[in-house]
Amino acid sequence: MSDIPKRFDCDVLVVGGGINGAGIARDASGRGLRVLLCEQDDLASHTSSASSKLIHGGLRYLEQYQFGLVRKALAEREILLRSAPHITRPLRFVMPYAPAERTRGQRPAWMLRAGLFLYDHLARRDFLPGSSALDLGADPAGAALQPHFTRAFAYSDAWVDDARLVVLAALDARERGATVLTRTRCAGARREDGRWSARLAGPGGERLVHARCLVNAAGPWAARFLGESSALPPERRHGGLRLVKGSHIVLPRLFEHARAYILQQPDGRIVFALPFEGAFTLVGTTDVEFVGELGRNRLAIDPAETAYLIDAVNRCFARRVGPDDVVWSYAGVRPLIGDDGAADASSASGASRDYRLATDSVGAPLLSVFGGKVTTFRKLAEDAVDWIASKLGRPVAGWTAQACLPGGDVYGKAPSARAVLEFDAWLKTRQHQYAWLPPGLLARWAHAYGTRLGAMLAHCRAPADLGEEIVPGLFEVEADYLVRQEWALEAEDILWRRSKLGLHLAPGAALRLDAWLAARRAGQRRGSVAAS
Known part of the structure; x- marks a missing residue:
């Protein structure tokens, strides 16, 4: 201050x-x-960092007759994709469907078709494809699922680094x-x-x-x-306000393709399974009324919530998982308005x-x-x-x-569908520009910083210019940029919010980064004293 x-x-x-x-x-x-x-x-x-990482209209809100909310969210989905194509991406969802006698809590096929028709048409959709039916026996999305899922519906939404x-x-x-x-x-x-x-x-x-x-x-x-x-x-x-706790788990990758799944549960709720950080699958969310003191410490998932999400996975996917397979979890409290009169408003998921x-x-x-x-x-x-x-x-x-968000102006200052549809082409030009950088590192930086990549690497012409590799995948040039430009002060800020590098690192990495950050602050203080 x-x-x-x-x-x-x-x-x-x-x-x-x-x-x-x-x-x-x-x-x-x-x-x-x-x-x-x-x-x-x-x-x-x-x-705001404990969400499902989705930009979506909320398909299930149609059941609660919240048409205005869905329409507004669908319109915003396209605006946000255009304005921040580096930290967002279109995401195709697969909703498996099985014979009614095999799956409790499943909506009838006619209801799903009607809901998806509304979802496609409630707001203008310029570049995202509409919904469709899938034959899971022929589509690669079926390979990861249990064999009684023979058909599915597919539709479009989007992902965001929240x-x-x-x-x-x-x-x-x-x-x-x-x-x-x-x-x-x-x-x-x-x-x-x-x-x-x-x-x-x-x-x-x-x-x-x-x-x-x-x-x-x-x-x-x-x-x-x-x-x-x-x-x-x-x-x-x-x-x-109604305080509702939502929790997620991260598992080793359950499927090889880049689409996501929306899984219907016996209690009528839905659970998402999303491709996450290349090697993982993100599964969530729960909806539990939050009771107790709201402190500033990070919330943790409850064993019952973990069991619910594990059961959702095992009910649908061919590969069975257990609590020991969870590599990371997170939880957050969502402040929801509680007097909306929506259907099922007495439940947390209905708020x-x-x-x-x-x-x-x-x-x-x-x-x-x-x-x-x-x-x-x-x-x-x-x-x-x-x-x-x-x-x-x-x-x-x-x-x-x-207006674009910082770094989102990859094809001009104005938001554009081209920036969404041709982001990979823009990335390819960056790979030619920075041919001396490892492709995986450059791809991560391009998605995190967009056009601000040039500012971060303004004085770098070779790998040696990146500085020390403080922990695997994090060089001094990036850490210094995050401290100077993005308010990062602690290892958690960098490893879990400015990035998700924490998922890929061994125990002890945060301690090494915190030591580097402390040394950087001490050097700045010494420089200030010397200057005065």
């Missing part, structure tokens, strides 16, 4: 560095508002003038003289921030923030994935974000900033639908 004064004035203070907070900071900065975003931990360190999406939104916000502070908690906020007066506590001590508008984007902590930090009386606190923006204009404006999903973050941010801008006398139109 040393880069901002003890007293700081801004138009908008955003509390929360998940996808919604980062998206709002980005949109507001692009409309000329002076923005400060604070996050108590690392960016995307909680819910944690990097948050970082890129925050990076875009900073490049448009926002101040982004990680490891910085909003310790309290109150209305005072027509504006918000907030205390921020972080590594550099406490700072006082005056803001014309306060945005509560604290995710699962949103309701608590209103009660503990914003000094609002109870009658003006907007709650209604709406839509969002609600609760506003309070009695004094300085306050906007609180409840609910939402990764897919709709851009639209949520646009709606939020429309309200904020009008309240602050800055009625500037939204802009993010026509």
Whole structure:
């Protein structure tokens, strides 16, 4: 926090560095508002890095008659693919179908066809293929499944690196003038003289921030923030959140192709099995009501959740797995709006994935974000900033639908379908440009950084210029870039959020990286002392 004064004035203070907070900071900065975003931990360190990594309309939400949500999410799916083709990709899903007597909880074939027809046509679809039927006896997707699955339906959605999406939104916000502070908690906020007066506590001590508008984007902590930090009386606190825990497991690769599976379960739920990090399969998610104290430590999957996901795999795939096959797991708490009236709203899986923006204009404006999903973050941010801008006398139109995220401008500054459909061709040109780099390393960097790859490698002409290989696959040039440009401070930030290198490394790698980061900080301090 040393880069901002003890007293700081801004138009908008955003509390929360998940996808919604980062998206709002980005949109507001692009409309000329002076923005400060604070996050108590690392960016995307909680819910926003614990998703299923999907950009999707939500096929199952059609059963709950949430047509508006599905339509909105499907439209956003194509916008996000175009704007960030490096960290997203189209993904084809296979839904196996068996005779009814062999599979409990399966929807009738007519219902699946009708649902997929709606899914294909609820929103404009420019380049993703529509749904189709598959003969699993002839299609390679059938080889990994149990033999009683003879037919399937296929449809299109997309995948996203969720944690990097948050970082890129925050990076875009900073490049448009926002101040982004990680490891910085909003310790309290109150209305005072027509504006918000907030205390921020972080590594550099406490700072006082005056803001014309306060945005509560604290995710699962949103309701608590209103009660503990914003000094609002109870009658003006907007709650209604349901905290739902979702967990995932990562297994050794269950299938060789690049498609994903959507598996119907006897309880009516669905489970995804996604290709992940080349050598693995990601399986999830659970939906369990979260009960207990919401702390800042990382949540863990429960044995019952692991068993549920293992059973889902063994019910459908030919290869049997057990708990000992799980190479990694993660869990997050999703803040869902609970009073939507949707079908089956009493269950965790039936709670709406839509969002609600609760506003309070009695004094300085306050906007609180409840609910939402990764897919709709851009639209949520646009709606939020429309309200904020009008309240602050800055009625500037939204802009993010026509803008690339950092690194996404692979075929020009404007988002384009070409960037999605021809990303591999762009990568091939990078392989010619950086022929001295190992192809696997270059491919990872191209997907992580897109056109920002050139900035990271600006002074590199040969392998020796990459610096020390701190841990396998991570060179000094990348680690230094992530510290300087992307707020990385600890090994976990780099190995599990800015990348997924942690999956591929032996125990002890994080300790070596933390030692390197500590030495880098010590060298910077010595340099600062010498300069003074």
